[in-house]
Amino acid sequence: MFERESRMENGNQTYTIDDVAKLAGVSKATVGRVIGNYGSVSEKSRKKVLEAVAQLDYVPNTIAQGLRSHSTKTIAVVLGSIKNDYCNALVYAIEKEAMKRDYNVLICNTHENLDKEIKHLQTIRSRQVDGVILISVYTVGKVIPDRYRHLYESQNIPMIFVDRNIIGIKKDLIQSNNEQASYEATKYLISLGHRRIGVIGTVAYSTVQERLKGYRSALQEAGIPVDSSLIVDAEYSENRAGQRLAAKLLDEHPDMTAMYVLNNTLCGSVLLELKKRDMKTPDDISLLTWDDDEINELFDITTVVQRVDEIGKRAVNRLFELMENPQSPIYTQQVSTQLVIRKSCGTPRNEPGGG
Amino acid sequence: MFERESRMENGNQTYTIDDVAKLAGVSKATVGRVIGNYGSVSEKSRKKVLEAVAQLDYVPNTIAQGLRSHSTKTIAVVLGSIKNDYCNALVYAIEKEAMKRDYNVLICNTHENLDKEIKHLQTIRSRQVDGVILISVYTVGKVIPDRYRHLYESQNIPMIFVDRNIIGIKKDLIQSNNEQASYEATKYLISLGHRRIGVIGTVAYSTVQERLKGYRSALQEAGIPVDSSLIVDAEYSENRAGQRLAAKLLDEHPDMTAMYVLNNTLCGSVLLELKKRDMKTPDDISLLTWDDDEINELFDITTVVQRVDEIGKRAVNRLFELMENPQSPIYTQQVSTQLVIRKSCGTPRNEPGGG
DNA sequence: TTGAAAGCGCTAACAC
DNA sequence: GTGTTAGCGCTTTCAA
DSSP states (O other), rough: OOHHHHHOTTSSSSOOOOHHHHHSSHHHHHHHHHHHSSSSHHHHHHHHHHHHHHHHOOOOHHHHHHHHHHHHHHHHHSSSSTTTTHHHHHHHHHHHHHHHTTTTEEEEOOHHHHHHHHHHHHHHHHHOOOOEEEOOOOOOOOOHHHHHHHHHHSSSEEEEEEOOOTTTOOOOEEOOHHHHHHHHHHHHHHTOOOOOEEEEEEESSSHHHHHHHHHHHHHHHOOOOOOOOEEEEETTOTTTTHHHHHHHHHHOOTTTEEEEOOHHHHHHHHHHHHHHHOOOOTTTTTEESSSSHHHHTTTEEEEEEEEEHHHHHHHHHHHHHHHHHHTSSOOOOOOOEEEEESOOOSOTTTTTTTO | OEEEEEEEEOSOOOOOOHHHHHHHHHOHHHHHHHTTTSSSOHHHHHHHHHHHHHHHHHOOHHHHHHHHSSOOEEEEEEETTTTTHHHHHHHHHHHHHHHHHTTTEEEOOOOOOOOHHHHHHHHHTTOSSSSSEOOOOOEEEEOOOOOHHHHHHHHHSOOEEEEEOOOOOOOOOEOOOHHHHHHHHHHHHHHHHOOOOEEEEEETTTOOOOOOOOHEEEEEEEHHHOOGGEEEOTTTTTTTTTHHHHHHHHOOOOTTEEEEEOOHHHHHHHEEEEEHHTTTTTTTOEEEEOOOHHHHTTTTEEEEEEHHHHHHHHHHHHHHHHHHHHTTTOOEEEEEOEEEEOOOOOSOOOOOOOO
């Protein structure tokens, strides 16, 4: 009794549902009904409870709620790195949408490292997170070891993939219409007269493969042979891979008239290489990239803009659907992109009028 | 009994400490000792427990641990927006450091909105987070209402400020040596011959005020009068404030020879305005900014570079110190910066040789 | 070195 | 409409 009173007087202490019940003169079940907004409570009781809550500045303990109700009001976002512009904008959108529903977001960077992804997924499980949004490290061709499969296939925690798919794991996937958008971007370059279009991207990811598919079909449709030496693969981890690969393409393919960059992370360093060689777009070379950025506007770079905000929003909404109905059938959502035409693409050099 | 067995067979179920205890043939207290690594356990028991843990792929339930032990292995980062480059890099560093200690990071964007900050701090409290890193919205001059003071002064949850201070709340603060660095950056501009230096920044934040202080003292030291109309204030929320304010300065102060930008968020849009006017650095105007970025390298902009990684690391380490010893005396850490000189600052135009 | 038992703060049955 | 009670899965006394 003494301790209870001393707690009441201590502004730094947090009160429990018992304190509220005692002050309101009702049982803690009734308090629970009021704050949880379920069951039925008389107006009189409700009022007393709300007054007590206000007086004590009572906030229910989410941890205890979670243990009992199996809902922690938390979603986890697992992705390569929040430093990546796409991921960054995605997390921002997710957090914003989650907040609307009073959910919090746990951020897990995998640094594009398999072990870290596994570790995060384990942690998430032990934290009883309500849902997971995953941009997996798993690249096309890599197989998840059996002993970790349960982390990806657990029916307990709803999980959806964003951007990248994992072949062999059936989950909801939300991504841009990569193939179609890439097809159209390539077609745009072709329409300007380009036939030798270099491509830089991290080939192993499903996303990039889809974009490559669109690139190839546009070329084929135009009767242009696909030269695989024009497609260069950037290892994710390499710092300034874009610079090295742009240099490689420029050195080995003097006939190349356009560069098509499939990851935004790479574009900045491609520009560094162009700067080094004092090459300007579109006069010396045409440049088209994915994902918008302030840089793109400053350099007038034509860009395939992804609606990351929309993707994040849909991811959260879909996750909530799955929380309510885990049996909801799996499907893939493709979000449209926009080709923002600026000034970095022109007609091929040395071919005034198509000579 | 039947249910217990069926759980054992279901790969998707998560096991509890009871399952492990049963399988290992010991009490759950002993299991707790092994996985928590405290007390003393015989080698024999330890081995049995570890085998059972491995066999069941048991992971302790963090929620239950948290409820009982009052440690949730979570720290919360509350800041304006993860989209901001500085915050972004900070969160990245924090998460990396936290992971080393098996702590997870809850991300809370305030969108520079007071109500959202309050709400997040309340949520954090109810979540029994172990520590908080805060870049507060509270600007100089604004007073925290009494009813919310406890959120900032609670002795229950260790909290430290990063970057921005809240006057009147005594907490650890980790920030760059803003005043000194700004003094030196300004001195550098003065040494090139500039006397009319325009400043763009979000004045209300303590960080920016410190930088302004350094700016002023450098001018005073050089005997240059401080013209407050050269200092323009960017509201945080305004989109492309940098562009509007750069335009204002350029229009109203034709004698201005250099611009000094105190927030990185503003620099991109300042460049847009320069581009619009077809002005080049350093020929038409000199430009110096805070916080490095790919853009700065591409545009050869001289920059005060903050060691965000170091700030994040220190923040986490200090937070852990405070968790262990909440009585540890409060202090401020200033992290050094580096003035990276590129090509955006030159001698004032129209003054060849100082005419 | 170990186990039994209490209880963290809450929700959900089940009575009344 | 309301209260009592039994746990959620774990840690932590306290005995043995």
